[in-house]
Amino acid sequence: MALGYETFSLFYDPAIERIYAPFRERIAEAARLSPTDRVLDLACGTGQGLAAEVARVPEGEVVGLDLSPGMLTRAQARIEKHGWGNVRLVQGTIDDVDGAFDAVIVTLGLSAIGPWQEVFRSTFDRLRPGGRYVIFDVHAERWVPQKTWVQLLAGADLDRKVWEPLHAVAEDPTLEWLDGSIHVHGGRLFIATGVRPA
Numbered sequence: 001m002a003l004g005y006e007t008f009s010l011f012y013d014p015a016i017e018r019i020y021a022p023f024r025e026r027i028a029e030a031a032r033l034s035p036t037d038r039v040l041d042l043a044c045g046t047g048q049g050l051a052a053e054v055a056r057v058p059e060g061e062v063v064g065l066d067l068s069p070g071m072l073t074r075a076q077a078r079i080e081k082h083g084w085g086n087v088r089l090v091q092g093t094i095d096d097v098d099g100a101f102d103a104v105i106v107t108l109g110l111s112a113i114g115p116w117q118e119v120f121r122s123t124f125d126r127l128r129p130g131g132r133y134v135i136f137d138v139h140a141e142r143w144v145p146q147k148t149w150v151q152l153l154a155g156a157d158l159d160r161k162v163w164e165p166l167h168a169v170a171e172d173p174t175l176e177w178l179d180g181s182i183h184v185h186g187g188r189l190f191i192a193t194g195v196r197p198a
Contacts, residue, residue, distance in 0.1 A: 012071070013048070021048070028049065031105055031134045033103055035059045036060045038061045038063070040103070040104045041065065041107075042109055043106055043113065044065060047076075047079065049105065050078065053105065054086065057086065062086060063097055064090070065094065072089050076089055100131075101127055107136045110135060111139075116162060124170075127196040130196065132193055132196075137189075138156070140187030147186035148186075150187075156186075158187045163175055166194045169194070170196065174191075175192045
């Protein structure tokens with residue numbers, strides 16, 4: 001996946017930003033963040049979700065985690081442009097990150113990560129008790145042409161019901177289907193949340 005995203009990173013922002021920008025605030029809101037929280041932005045890509053997260057944790061920390069150096073190079077440029085001093089980027093997996101988190105936010109990641117169930121479990125385990133896990137992704141209940149393009153370009157599997165492992169272990173699970181054309185996104189957009197039991 002990382003090699004494909006090295007190429008994808010060259011045009012990711014102009015190709016994707018306008019499509020998903022309207023949902024960034026809503027994704028961050030779903031995490032119910034407090035000012036001192038520590039947040040993991042899993043599969044953070046070029047950092048498109050950072051602004052909404054940073055605004056909600058002015059005294060906390062956001063850790064952006066991704067496998068792709070190209071994506072993180074663009075995320076770092078975004079951080080420097082805005083002067084976000086409480087954001088740290090890590091290239092690698094959750095094993096390369098220390099400590100626990102008050103929230104994990106993964107945007108368009110679990111549908112594209114190969115060992116996604118393992119990645120979910122290992123990051124859910126890093127939540128503090130009472131911490132909230134937020135998934136924003138796409139699920140295709142039926143085929144449309146855009147589904148094929150999304151799967152080819154992003155290496156995504158839109159047939160996955162990536163909220164199911166979360167809902168199997170979390171308290172207060174929610175699943176909200178969002179407005180958005182399946183002919184643009186390749187499937188239906190959703191936000192799923194759950195809380196790690198105390």
